[in-house]
Every structure is written in C-alpha cells, then in structure tokens.
Amino acid sequence: MNVQASQFIPTNGRGAFRSGADFLANLASTPRSVFVDGERVSDPSEHPAFREAARQIAGLYDFAFAPENLDIMTYVEPETGWRALRCFQIPKTHADLAAKRVAAEKWAEQTFGLMGRTPDHVANFFTGYAAKPSVFAKSGPQYAERVVNFYKHLRDNHLYVAYAIVPPQIDRSKSASKQSEPDLYAGVVREVDGGIIVKGGQQLATGGVFADYLHISSIHPLQPGDEAYAISVAIPMSAPGLKLYSRRAFAQQATNAFDYPLSSRFDETDSFVVLDDVFVPWEHVFIYRDIELCRDQWWKTxxxxxxxxxxxxxxxxxxxxxxxxxxxxxxxxxxxxxxxxxxxxxxxxxxxxxxxxxxxxxxxxxxxxxxxxxxxxxxxxxxxxxxxxxxxxxxxxxxxxxxxxxxxxxxxxxxxxxxxxxxxxxxxxxxxxxxxxxxxxxxxxxxxxxxxxxxxxxxxxxxxxxxxxxxxxxxxxxxxxxxxxxxxxxxxxxxxxxxxxx
Ligand SMILES: Cc1cc2nc3c(=O)[nH]c(=O)nc-3n(C[C@H](O)[C@H](O)[C@H](O)COP(=O)(O)OP(=O)(O)OC[C@H]3O[C@@H](n4cnc5c(N)ncnc54)[C@H](O)[C@@H]3O)c2cc1C
Structure with missing residues (x-):
C-alpha cells in the first residue's frame, strides 16, 4: 500500500469510507417499493429474495476500503484530497484507464463476474458525463453544472446508481409519443414548483433493488415529437411513486446453498420500473426535453x-x-x-x-x-x-x-x-x-x-x-x-x- 497516499484518508465524515455495514444500514433505512411474488418489500436487506445479493454488494465496499486494497480500488481525488472509488476517476492517462480496469476486475472477481450492475457500472457512465460537461452545456449551462455536481455527490459519498434506459416493449413499431397512452414510456408529464413530475414504465433496472439512486433516461432513439421522453434524471430509491417489479427471484427458489451455490448468493435481480408521478427536483434533471442531447450523452461523452x-x-x-x-x-x-x-x-x-x-x-x-x-x-x-x-x-x-x-x-x-x-x-x-x-x-x-x-x-x-x-x-x-x-x-x-x- 502507498502509505503516503493513504494519509489522505479523511476521518471527519466528509469523504469518509463506506463500509458494507454502512451500505446495509442505509438499505434498511431508506424504504423502497419493490414487488416480488405479490409482496411489497421495503427493506431488501432482510428479504430472502434479495438479502444474500445485498450482502455480496456490502462485501464489495468492505473489499474496496480494506487498507490492503485501497490503492487498487480507490484513488486520491485531486479536487478534494479524499479517496474515491476508481470507477469515479476521470482517466487522464492510459495508466489511469488500466488502473480502472484492474479495480473493476478485482470487484468482478469477488462475485466471479456474476453480478453485472455492481456499483461501478453506472458510476462509470456518470464519470463519462462529468468528463464532458460541454456536451450538456449545449442545452444550457445549468445542465452541465447539475450533472457534474451530481457526479461529485456520488463520487464523494461512494454511492450506488442503477439505471433503466430502455423503454418497455409495448409497441416498438411506434415512437414514444405515438404509444396508445402518452405516459406508457417514462417521460415528463408536468412541471411543478422546484422540479418536474415523471411518469411511465422503463426497463430493466438490474441491481436497482439495492441502489441508492436510479438513473432514468432513454438510449433508444427518439423521434421529433418525443421531447417529453428526452430526459435524463436521477431518482433516490425511496422517492414516493417509484416502484420496482422484480423478476422471479432465483435466490428464493434456491433450496440450499450446496445445490445452488450461485443462485443463492449472486442473484442481482432485474426489475421493471414504474414511475407513478415521481417528483424530480431540478438539481437532478440533467437533460430536459432535448432529443439531441439525450442521444449525445451516450455517444459524445x-x-x-x-x-x-x-x-x-x-x-x-x-x-x-x-x-x-x-x-x-x-x-x-x-x-x-x-x-x-x-x-x-x-x-x-x-x-x-x-x-x-x-x-x-x-x-x-x-x-x-x-x-x-x-x-x-x-x-x-x-x-x-x-x-x-x-x-x-x-x-x-x-x-x-x-x-x-x-x-x-x-x-x-x-x-x-x-x-x-x-x-x-x-x-x-x-x-x-x-x-x-x-x-x-x-x-x-x-x-x-x-x-x-x-x-x-x-x-x-x-x-x-x-x-x-x-x-x-x-x-x-x-x-x-x-x-x-x-x-x-x-x-x-x-x-x-x-x-x-x-
Ligand atoms: C438480464 C438483462 C438485464 C438487463 N439490465 C438492464 C439494465 O440494468 N438497465 C437497462 O436500462 N437495461 C437493461 N437491460 C435491457 C437491455 O438494455 C435491453 O434488453 C436491450 O436494450 C434490448 O432491448 P429489448 O429487450 O427491448 O429488445 P428489442 O429492442 O425489442 O430487440 C429484441 C430483438 O428484436 C429484434 N429487433 C428489434 N428491432 C430491430 C431492428 N430495428 N432491427 C433488427 N432487429 C430488430 C432483434 O432480434 C432483437 O434482438 C437488461 C436486459 C436483460 C435481458
């Protein structure tokens, strides 16, 4: 371990590390609406369908912040002097990119590559957005500012984001605005004081059950007329109106860990998302009614x-x-x-x-x-x-x-x-x-x-x-x-x- 670098470890709360216990405690204390087998689950950390996978993710945080792994799994963020997970590092050199790969491999090894949307996946998308604020600024400087601020919030608190960026397969022969009802695909339905209200369905939030935030946007091409669906937002998992419909929980079907050593531990779950009039404050709106930017966020960053x-x-x-x-x-x-x-x-x-x-x-x-x-x-x-x-x-x-x-x-x-x-x-x-x-x-x-x-x-x-x-x-x-x-x-x-x- 690089001892000198580790002396940057803050002990005052800001920039403090996130342990597995912190992650599980947060999961337990931020009730969410997850539906599985007809039951509404608010605390996945205690439910048999989800608890083992939650523990696997907790283990990733413990692994990352263990003193012997710090230099591999984290870097010292020049802006704050605090350690952040490598997934939040904007690579400046080829060696930085290689260091990000090694960190991703180390986490993947903990779950044998069987959990795809661990906290380092969508984190890297926000890192990519923050690397190119100029792309967001084309829609207005406030969008660039918000996406960079949100990235810093994630980075400095080691937070976990999942995403649902594909519209439901209801009728793919028609564009978003031509569906049989205007709020089938996730989009904005109105503006209110301090933000917007979003409504509709979106697939498929792998790991969403465990995340701190859900990122909603559209990677599917949008057509003129689809402006209401051309958004990019972040929603805390406990937001009223946010519902996750988990697919069949394999962990729960696993009769024992000897016969089902993987199903019983690494079922990260995939959830269909329903947004039922969810309020999103402006600070979490990164793209608003901008079809071009909705496309460019993926390809021009x-x-x-x-x-x-x-x-x-x-x-x-x-x-x-x-x-x-x-x-x-x-x-x-x-x-x-x-x-x-x-x-x-x-x-x-x-x-x-x-x-x-x-x-x-x-x-x-x-x-x-x-x-x-x-x-x-x-x-x-x-x-x-x-x-x-x-x-x-x-x-x-x-x-x-x-x-x-x-x-x-x-x-x-x-x-x-x-x-x-x-x-x-x-x-x-x-x-x-x-x-x-x-x-x-x-x-x-x-x-x-x-x-x-x-x-x-x-x-x-x-x-x-x-x-x-x-x-x-x-x-x-x-x-x-x-x-x-x-x-x-x-x-x-x-x-x-x-x-x-x-
Ligand atoms: C296990 C799993 C986990 C996932 N996790 C996530 C996640 O975390 N977040 C997220 O946002 N998404 C996630 N996805 C969703 C994923 O992004 C979509 O499944 C993917 O984008 C494909 O979209 P679709 O399923 O709607 O398939 P479709 O777009 O409906 O395509 C299905 C098939 O239809 C045919 N087809 C359709 N249109 C055309 C065309 N124009 N030209 C030629 N052939 C065509 C092709 O054969 C294609 O393979 C996940 C999916 C799976 C299966």
Missing part, C-alpha cells in the same frame, strides 16, 4: 465506453471462471489430458483470451479528444461487444459438450448425503479418481448453476442484451470502424500501375 469498459472486466472475469470450472471438471472425469478435450479447451481458452485482449486493447488504443478527454478505443470495445452474444453461447456449448451427463447424473439434493444407505452408494459411485463424492458433486452443482439453472440461463440472456440488442451493437461497430483506411487499400489496388505484358 465517453459514458458508454467507460461503463462498458467496466462491463468487459466483469465479462472477462466470468469467462476465466468458466475456464477454471471446465478444467476442474475434465480433471474430475479423467479426460483432462485426452487430446480431443485439450483441443476443445484450447478453443475455450482462445475465446476467453480474445475477450481479455480486446479489453486491454481498449486502453492501449485509447485516444484523447480535442478537450483532452481520454476515450477507450470504440472499435475495440464494440468489436468484442458485437461478438459477445456469439462467443458466450459458443463457450457454454463447448462446456456442455465436454461434460456429458456430469452436471445431471447427481444426487437429487444435498439431503441424500444424510441418508446412510444413499450416502454409502454416493460415496462409492459419485466420486472420481481425484475427488471425494461430495467435492465432485459440489463442483458439478456449481457448473450446473452457472450453465443450466434459471439463474444460469438468465445470465445467457444478460450477456446477449445487457449492452443492447446485437443489431444495435453491430451498428455501433459500423460507426466506429475505420472504413476510410480499408477503402484506401481498395482504391490503391484499383489504381495499381499496369503489369507489363499482362
């Missing part, structure tokens, strides 16, 4: 690249975890050194390494814009994101291929170990040459929870869609690629000097 640079750290970590699991399963079945298995493992390793390499390429090829803001390479980011929806299922399929019935031919539950007759047979027949039956069953249950359970399958949908549908990501790639350079090669080929005698 580095928000999307910073947020997805973090997301790729998580994805790369998750793939590393998958590789580790596949290797151990092969060892358990004694197939590890069979050449055909080595070939399949080689393909898995190649795909995981491509993701890892593309992640670091975003840093190596990062460029400064004319305001001196550092942008991770868009072409490297969107190349890997565009293919993620194909890489991930391919890798899962290879692991399915490698394991045969290993993830299925298992005792019905951990309770079978308690039946003496069954336990004797299990010990004999479910072992492998290098593992006891219990260890082998634990490994195979881990793999099945990753690949085959409802939790595992939700993950496959997540990897396909968390960054937008693949046709959108491929369009991003189309815009980022240097077609000029490619075209110049063709031009030169077409204007080569004649070949003598041919």
């Amino acid at each position: 580095p928000s999307h690249t910073y947020g997805n640079h973090q997301a790729q750290a998580r994805f790369a970590t998750k793939l590393r975890f998958l590789l580790g699991m596949a290797k151990k399963m092969n060892e358990a079945t004694g197939n590890d050194s069979a050449p055909p298995v080595m070939v399949q493992m080689g393909e898995l390793a190649a795909l995981a390494s491509i993701v890892e390499g593309m992640h670091q390429a975003q840093e190596a090829l990062a460029t400064f814009d004319d305001e001196g803001v550092l942008w991770p390479s868009k072409s490297m980011l969107y190349a890997v994101m565009a293919l993620q929806g194909e890489i991930n299922p391919r890798m899962i399929d290879i692991v399915r291929e490698l394991t045969g019935a290993a993830m299925i031919s298992l005792p019905s539950s951990v309770k079978d170990f308690d039946n003496p007759e069954a336990a004797e047979d299990i010990a004999r027949f479910y072992r492998s040459s290098n593992m006891s039956a219990r260890d082998r069953v634990a490994l195979m249950r881990l793999a099945w929870d990753f690949i085959g359970t409802e939790f595992g399958n939700r993950h496959q949908q997540y990897e396909k869609f968390y960054g937008g549908a693949s046709f959108i990501v491929k369009m991003n790639m189309f815009r980022a690629y240097d077609f000029k350079r490619a075209g110049a090669l063709v031009d030169r080929a077409l204007t080569l000097p004649p070949v003598e005698g041919a």
Whole structure:
C-alpha cells in the first residue's frame, strides 16, 4: 500500500469510507417499493429474495476500503484530497484507464463476474458525463453544472446508481409519443414548483433493488415529437411513486446453498420500473426535453465506453471462471489430458483470451479528444461487444459438450448425503479418481448453476442484451470502424500501375 497516499484518508465524515455495514444500514433505512411474488418489500436487506445479493454488494465496499486494497480500488481525488472509488476517476492517462480496469476486475472477481450492475457500472457512465460537461452545456449551462455536481455527490459519498434506459416493449413499431397512452414510456408529464413530475414504465433496472439512486433516461432513439421522453434524471430509491417489479427471484427458489451455490448468493435481480408521478427536483434533471442531447450523452461523452469498459472486466472475469470450472471438471472425469478435450479447451481458452485482449486493447488504443478527454478505443470495445452474444453461447456449448451427463447424473439434493444407505452408494459411485463424492458433486452443482439453472440461463440472456440488442451493437461497430483506411487499400489496388505484358 502507498502509505503516503493513504494519509489522505479523511476521518471527519466528509469523504469518509463506506463500509458494507454502512451500505446495509442505509438499505434498511431508506424504504423502497419493490414487488416480488405479490409482496411489497421495503427493506431488501432482510428479504430472502434479495438479502444474500445485498450482502455480496456490502462485501464489495468492505473489499474496496480494506487498507490492503485501497490503492487498487480507490484513488486520491485531486479536487478534494479524499479517496474515491476508481470507477469515479476521470482517466487522464492510459495508466489511469488500466488502473480502472484492474479495480473493476478485482470487484468482478469477488462475485466471479456474476453480478453485472455492481456499483461501478453506472458510476462509470456518470464519470463519462462529468468528463464532458460541454456536451450538456449545449442545452444550457445549468445542465452541465447539475450533472457534474451530481457526479461529485456520488463520487464523494461512494454511492450506488442503477439505471433503466430502455423503454418497455409495448409497441416498438411506434415512437414514444405515438404509444396508445402518452405516459406508457417514462417521460415528463408536468412541471411543478422546484422540479418536474415523471411518469411511465422503463426497463430493466438490474441491481436497482439495492441502489441508492436510479438513473432514468432513454438510449433508444427518439423521434421529433418525443421531447417529453428526452430526459435524463436521477431518482433516490425511496422517492414516493417509484416502484420496482422484480423478476422471479432465483435466490428464493434456491433450496440450499450446496445445490445452488450461485443462485443463492449472486442473484442481482432485474426489475421493471414504474414511475407513478415521481417528483424530480431540478438539481437532478440533467437533460430536459432535448432529443439531441439525450442521444449525445451516450455517444459524445465517453459514458458508454467507460461503463462498458467496466462491463468487459466483469465479462472477462466470468469467462476465466468458466475456464477454471471446465478444467476442474475434465480433471474430475479423467479426460483432462485426452487430446480431443485439450483441443476443445484450447478453443475455450482462445475465446476467453480474445475477450481479455480486446479489453486491454481498449486502453492501449485509447485516444484523447480535442478537450483532452481520454476515450477507450470504440472499435475495440464494440468489436468484442458485437461478438459477445456469439462467443458466450459458443463457450457454454463447448462446456456442455465436454461434460456429458456430469452436471445431471447427481444426487437429487444435498439431503441424500444424510441418508446412510444413499450416502454409502454416493460415496462409492459419485466420486472420481481425484475427488471425494461430495467435492465432485459440489463442483458439478456449481457448473450446473452457472450453465443450466434459471439463474444460469438468465445470465445467457444478460450477456446477449445487457449492452443492447446485437443489431444495435453491430451498428455501433459500423460507426466506429475505420472504413476510410480499408477503402484506401481498395482504391490503391484499383489504381495499381499496369503489369507489363499482362
Ligand atoms: C438480464 C438483462 C438485464 C438487463 N439490465 C438492464 C439494465 O440494468 N438497465 C437497462 O436500462 N437495461 C437493461 N437491460 C435491457 C437491455 O438494455 C435491453 O434488453 C436491450 O436494450 C434490448 O432491448 P429489448 O429487450 O427491448 O429488445 P428489442 O429492442 O425489442 O430487440 C429484441 C430483438 O428484436 C429484434 N429487433 C428489434 N428491432 C430491430 C431492428 N430495428 N432491427 C433488427 N432487429 C430488430 C432483434 O432480434 C432483437 O434482438 C437488461 C436486459 C436483460 C435481458
């Protein structure tokens, strides 16, 4: 640890660290409206559907502010002299960007890459907005001021924001303002003293149940006439009228942590958002009735690249975890050194390494814009994101291929170990040459929870869609690629000097 830097640790409350206990206490003391299985839950930290995931997030804060991790997970913010999480660092150099990646990897490792919207994801979007206040200022200086102030508030208090930036799938053939009712998509319905009232639905706030704030905006293209939906706001989770409808809670369906080691711990939940006349004070309104800015916030600031640079750290970590699991399963079945298995493992390793390499390429090829803001390479980011929806299922399929019935031919539950007759047979027949039956069953249950359970399958949908549908990501790639350079090669080929005698 850099002891000198750590002497900046403030002890006076302002800029003080956030412990896991602080996070859980705050969750308990800021009642919210979360609906699950017909029940209205106000404190997710105590509810069986959410409490284990809440504890995982609490663990991230404890990890980040542990003295031995401080220099990796935090930086000293020059403006305040206080330590802030790396996700809030506006990178000034390529080394800063690499430091942000390492911090994101460390957090991702704590949850094996299985929680996507940890507090460092949307934080990076706000860091991207704050890096380019000039983009917001085009709508008026107050918008730039507010978004930067809000970023500082998040940064200095280590706060957690989730987002819902996609409209509901009610009728995608019509634009926001042409829906059958004007307040189906989230938008402003009126101005009131001190702010605005927002109303409507929005998808899909992963981690929203646990966050301090919800960021509502639209990444979907808006048309002229959709001005009421062209907003960007932040809403505290306890705001009256803010409701979260959680999808099925896998943690609650998990009968025990042995049989469902991942579902029972890492179910970050995805929630549909309903805004029922929610008041938003002007200070939390960053875009107001501005279609152009609503688009530009994603593409003319580095928000999307910073947020997805973090997301790729998580994805790369998750793939590393998958590789580790596949290797151990092969060892358990004694197939590890069979050449055909080595070939399949080689393909898995190649795909995981491509993701890892593309992640670091975003840093190596990062460029400064004319305001001196550092942008991770868009072409490297969107190349890997565009293919993620194909890489991930391919890798899962290879692991399915490698394991045969290993993830299925298992005792019905951990309770079978308690039946003496069954336990004797299990010990004999479910072992492998290098593992006891219990260890082998634990490994195979881990793999099945990753690949085959409802939790595992939700993950496959997540990897396909968390960054937008693949046709959108491929369009991003189309815009980022240097077609000029490619075209110049063709031009030169077409204007080569004649070949003598041919
Ligand atoms: C598990 C999970 C977690 C998520 N977490 C979040 C979150 O935290 N915050 C958030 O804001 N969003 C989140 N999302 C939502 C995500 O951003 C959206 O799912 C994503 O943007 C795609 O939008 P959609 O689901 O409405 O699909 P659609 O836009 O309806 O697309 C579905 C499919 O329809 C077809 N299609 C539709 N339109 C076209 C077209 N013009 N051209 C070609 N094909 C088309 C394509 O096959 C496409 O894949 C999450 C999604 C999932 C699955």
